[in-house]
Amino acid sequence: MNKKIQRQIFNLLKKKGIKNFVGVPDSTMKYFIDEGLKKEKILITTKEEEAIGIAAGMSMSNEKSLVFMQNAGFANSLSTITSLINLYEIPMILLIGWRGFLKDDAPEHEKIGEIQPELINIIGLESKIINDKNFKNVCDWAIMKLNKKKVIGLIIKRDFLD
């Protein structure tokens, strides 16, 4: 995803009322995180589950919250999603970087990248892929869902190799 668009997405979500951005960095969304760091709005945690726990506490304090992570961290977080935020109906956005989207991404991302759509589906996480073209509409959709107290996923494809 385009660098400028990543920065725009951060600013758009902030403008639309997301107060807290908590998570574990992922290079797929490096510029999104960088924009948040510049604005001193990012809290980096040690693990993705920890980030979801903190965001749950913030969300219960009536502030809209987003957790960012790589899909490896999404896999780490399955039990936290089912037994905390889904069970208690605590709304938040999970912004997930899709490693292994490209077939020749690094080998450690291959399997999780392949099963990610199915995993998201099985766990019942309502989600949309966000990209350079649709980001404004997708951000509106995410905010609308948060207002309805939903947990939702926004997926960024890793569409480059390094």
Added chain:
Amino acid sequence: MIRKEAVELIAQEIGNQPIISANGFISRDLYETSEKESNFYMIGSMGLASSIGLGVALKNPGKKIYVFDGDGNILMNLGSLVTIGSLKPKNFIHIIFDNQSHESTGSQPTNSKIIELEKIAEVAKFKTYKISKKKQIEKIFSKIKKENGPICIIVKIEKSSVRSIRVDITPPNIKTRFMKSLK
């Protein structure tokens, strides 16, 4: 001192302020002895009570936020101590009931007997206290009322066959009541 006694005595000291309690017997003891709307009973997501408590503490600086944790629980999320210690929330009080075991799954040992949790908390920049007798509770709680957090209190407890009832409030209800109590 067994956990149920310690939970009840400490909850009395805390009064009506918010408590986030860890899954397993800790939440059950708190529910049976000291049920109130500002208790958030975390029935799943083992390890995360301190993280949820941190999120609440950061957003409610005018309230003291108490976490009732266990040794098995915090050992699953030691990184949480690093995050909390770095952010230094003044209103965060972390109480760890330490029986050196995973009691609710059959008393299997944890390693808190070998690696002392109070030393880990100290390194993570918590002001740290240790309680092993009932009579210390009142004294330490009156002392910490005047102190800034993050504070960590390790409460040494003995294993026991006393069992409290399960929390029978639905999780969405636990959340709704808790959120109302924060306002």
